[in-house]
Amino acid sequence: xxxxxxxxxxxxxxxxxxxxxxxxxxxxxxxxxxxxxxxxxxxxxxxxxxxxxxxxxxxxxxxxxxxxxxxxxxxxxxxxxxxxxxxxxxxxxxxxxxxxxxxxxxxxxxxxxxxxxxxxxx
Amino acid sequence: xxxxxxxxxxxxxxxxxxxxxxxxxxxxxxxxxxxxxxxxxxxxxxxxxxxxxxxxxxxxxxxxxxxxxxxxxxxxxxxxxxxxxxxxxxxxxxxxxxxxxxxxxxxxxx
Numbered sequence: 320x321x322x323x324x325x326x327x328x329x330x331x332x333x334x335x336x337x338x339x340x341x342x343x344x345x346x347x348x349x350x351x352x353x354x355x356x357x358x359x360x361x362x363x364x365x366x367x368x369x370x371x372x373x374x375x376x377x378x379x380x381x382x383x384x385x386x387x388x389x390x391x392x393x394x395x396x397x398x399x400x401x402x403x404x405x406x407x408x409x410x411x412x413x414x415x416x417x418x419x420x421x422x423x424x425x426x427x428x429x430x431x432x433x434x435x436x437x438x439x440x441x
Numbered sequence: 442x443x444x445x446x447x448x449x450x451x452x453x454x455x456x457x458x459x460x461x462x463x464x465x466x467x468x469x470x471x472x473x474x475x476x477x478x479x480x481x482x483x484x485x486x487x488x489x490x491x492x493x494x495x496x497x498x499x500x501x502x503x504x505x506x507x508x509x510x511x512x513x514x515x516x517x518x519x520x521x522x523x524x525x526x527x528x529x530x531x532x533x534x535x536x537x538x539x540x541x542x543x544x545x546x547x548x549x550x551x
Contacts, residue, residue, distance in 0.1 A: 354540065356486075364478070364486065364531050366540040380539065381442075414485055421492060427476050427535055429497075434485045 321345045323353075323415050323432035330438045331405050338401035339435045341415030348396035349373040352418040352426050355389060355400045358434075359411045369418065369426075370398060405439045412436050443467045445532050445543035452549040455522050461546045463532030464514040471508055473534050475515040480545075481528040489530075490517060524550050 322344040331337055341353065354369040368379040372391040379389070387409075391398040398415055412434045418426035444466040453459040463475065477490035488497050490506035493515065503523075508515045515534075519526055527550045532543040 356542075363529075363545040364480075364533075364542045366542060369540070378538065416486075419491065421474050423473075425473060425535055425537070427474060427491065428478070428486075428533060428540065429476075429488050429491060431478075431485045431487060 321417060321430045323417060323430060325413075325415055325432040325435045328436040328438070330440070332441055333407055333439055334404050335439075336401070336403050337405055337437065338399050339413060339437065341398045341400075341432050343396045343398070343417065346417070349393040351420075353391065353398040354416050354418055354428060355387075355398075356414045356416060356428070357383075357411045358414065364414075367400070367413075372396075372398065405437075407439050407441075409437060410439050442539055443534075443536070443541060445534060445541055447530075447532060447543040447546045449544070450547040450549065452551055453522055454551045455524060457522050458518060458520040459522060459548065460519075461517045461530055461532075461548070462512075462514050463516070463543050464512065465534065468536070469510065470513045470515055470534075471510055473536060475506065475508060476533045477504075477506055477515075477517045478531045478533065479526075479528045480531065481525075486531065519548075522550050526550055 326340045355367040357365045367383040370377045372393040415432040416428040417430040419429040446464045474492040478486040480486045494506040
């Protein structure tokens with residue numbers, strides 16, 4: 320059974336750094352793209368970026384380029400999302416999701432993690 | 442880039458059928474698959490339809506998906522509505538370089 324288990328809730332101050340994680344179970348971690356999705360309070364889902372753990376090929380949404388960094392360590396089957404200097408506007412729930420492939424070789428979100436709530440407040 | 446537009450909210454009574462639309466702004470709706478995700482209050486999203494009309498195992502056959510080229514839109518239809526279907530529903534598609542979510546539709550079961 321495919322499972323994505325995310326790290327716990329975080330409370331940080333503006334300007335602090337943070338790295339949250341998403342550990343994959345039950346599948347060949349290196350062979351499937353993993354993505355990060357932001358959900359701000361009371362708002363919809365926003366795609367941030369995706370990474371292929373096999374070679375760390377990373378693609379960012381134009382809206383999130385430079386805002387946070389996505390990485391992965393296939394040796395521990397874990398993907399990461401990190402910020403070097405948090406802002407109050409980064410307050411949100413962050414979901415990781417494993418992507419599936421379609422017949423054309425493109426991919427879409429399929430399995431979801433439970434989410435990590437990040438609160439940034441002074 | 443394209444956008445996916447959904448109605449903000451829909452409502453219907455238990456036992457009835459409801460359809461949620463998702464209109465693609467540019468490019469053909471049929472050029473890439475559409476997925477639908479259900480997000481119950483306080484929970485993470487789950488996939489209810491993938492590749493336009495496929496149901497993951499465990500999703501009841503009350504949920505169905507379709508696309509309509511004439512309106513350039515996809516639809517999620519839920520029949521025999523139950524109170525447990527009350528949730529936010531998001532459509533999603535992609536192109537070669539981007540993943541796109543619709544804005545979400547709040548389904549209220551009256």
